[in-house]
Amino acid sequence: MAGTGVFEEIIDGDVYKYYSEGEWRKSSSGKSVAIINPTTRKTHYKVQACTQVEVNKVMEVAKTAQKAWAKTPLWKRAELLHKAAALLKEHREPIAECLVKEIAKPAKDAVIEVVRSGDLISYTAEEGVRLLGEGKFLVSDSFPGNERTKYCLTSKIPLGVVLAIPPFNYPVNLAVSKIAPALIAGNSLVLKPPTQGAVAALHMVHCFHLAGFPKGLISCVTGKGSEIGDFLTMHPGVNCISFTGGDTGIAISKKAGMVPLQMELGGKDACIVLEDADLDLVAANIVKGGFSYSGQRCTAVKVVLVMELVADSLVEKVNAKLAKLTVGPPEDDCDITPVVTESSANFIEGLVMDAKEKGATFCQEYQREGNLIWPLLLDHVRPDMRIAWEEPFGPVLPVIRINSIEEGIHHCNASNFGLQGCVFTRDIVKAIMISDAMETGTVQINSAPARGPDHFPFQGLKDSGIGSQGITNSINMMTKVKSTVINLPSPSYTMG
Structure with missing residues (x-):
């Protein structure tokens, strides 16, 4: 004790x-x-x-x-x-x-x-x-x-x-x-x-x-x-x-x-998903990267930038995994636990309400009890929504649909943050080219962002x-x- x-x-x-x-x-x-x-x-x-x-x-x-x-x-x-x-x-x-x-x-x-x-x-x-x-x-x-x-x-x-x-x-x-x-x-x-x-x-x-x-x-x-x-x-x-x-x-x-x-x-780690990506692998990493410890990680996936052609399929796979997450007290080893303070919960709710007012698609019903916020995927998020740029530090993840690789890179690089990012594709040449273009301290290829192992270099650009x-x-x-x-x-x- x-x-x-x-x-x-x-x-x-x-x-x-x-x-x-x-x-x-x-x-x-x-x-x-x-x-x-x-x-x-x-x-x-x-x-x-x-x-x-x-x-x-x-x-x-x-x-x-x-x-x-x-x-x-x-x-x-x-x-x-x-x-x-x-x-x-x-x-x-x-x-x-x-x-x-x-x-x-x-x-x-x-x-x-x-x-x-x-x-x-x-x-x-x-x-x-x-x-x-x-x-x-x-x-x-x-x-x-x-x-x-x-x-x-x-x-x-x-x-x-x-x-x-x-x-x-x-x-x-x-x-x-x-x-x-x-x-x-x-x-x-x-x-x-x-x-x-x-x-x-x-x-x-x-x-x-x-x-x-x-x-x-x-x-x-x-x-x-x-x-x-x-x-x-x-x-x-x-x-x-x-x-x-x-x-x-x-x-x-x-x-x-x-x-x-x-x-x-901190960061606003972007996850860029190309048409040829293994969507099952992507979905697993989005849920792990975006929602572990209720999203309260600097290296959490903070925005998904997915090619329109595969967006529907990816969102469906992510939603299926989110439905299996347990929500409740940390003593019960739940996947989603209360965020650290009431002010944090209020800030997250402010981002969610802004997205709702501006027309984002709610893949789940927004639920909150005290500091506990249920996992929420927001689809069809646009750049004029706060959640597209601000770091929620909670179990809420925006999906922005893109029509080109350049569009995804542009959104990533337009952020004030530059801690980590990730790209999912079976084409290693495209992966390296995108990695070189992303203005972040680290880019993970076919995996969610992560600080460790602890002996790896870990750094951010810009305000990160x-x-x-x-x-x-x-x-x-x-x-x-x-x-x-x-x-x-x-x-x-x-x-x-």
Whole structure:
């Protein structure tokens, strides 16, 4: 159970503590932040409302701890990460319970997220040892006009204090995807979890605590974004920001100054379907890609662009699969569960009503109970409808019928987003040509968009983000190159 057993020390009464200087603490504010269960719409957990003074202390301690950590042997850093990964997997059930209650993630998927996160940490430890254990040796006479009088040794060194801000939908997995690369690279880490998902993140952090990482190296502060959000992202002690979320990321990027940024800010992933596509494969991937975790995924299929010739057949196949999806509470492992907040449900409903007023075809009756919205396919959507462009982050998917490949590419590229996309066709030449033309960070051929496996590069264009994620890319992003040049009094050549 959450907050019991080895996790007893992270809770005080009914309020979870924050983590600083290797200890679980209560905030001096005396205030807490309520976490609403999306299913019951009642307060389920509470976390500390940290103050700016406490954030300052965390940053001060993180800077000191990082200096010592940077001197810790690489193998030792990896060893501790492997311990944390094992502990995370061992305690997957109480962490998964938090995901079910905080973000209405189906129970089975919640366990998978925790286990996957352990695997990510272990892979990062191994990749970090290989990547950071290598450097470069350059000689000066490779550039015109120079003799071999200079030897240049390059290596990767940590940036300092990394601020990690994951989103609600994967508060454990997208936290460790930032934490593990930061730590293996020799950085310290300050985590600001999302409110919905904060308790799962605190349990995850306790696994790092139990693994024996040095005090102050990892911190986790909770609280209202309005009180400590900007204070964190603009703090002079932060040397790198890794953020996953929405519009807030754009605001952060404008205020960050010279701080390196790694950001993924959402998508409107387009699925282009040609006449020769395997429609059964397409339908299965549309349902999986568009409706898993109730569509609350940055890489969910967000708009289907299907050639008119096969549109009727595809819509029929998708509707048949949607009819088999189970709808209900996450505890029952239903396919469709409540979306995370009432405001999210209201936003989704606004998109649906706009489409209705403008003449979209409703393939199912629109149903909503509280935060629970039944899966809905909207056919004959036109570009003048909001759902054609805005990201619903819910179980509602628009279908736009197209008459040419160029029309599909144009709609995809006209979006402000450019995270991922997919194309379905048996013609590999057409697939490659379309992929090259789509202005997105990744294009999947004959499969729905997906972030993983976690070592694959993951990046967005335009408003979908800055930089690239994926284990190797994240390690590289959280380091910088240090050069040492040895100057020789006269040219020297090997075996000369």
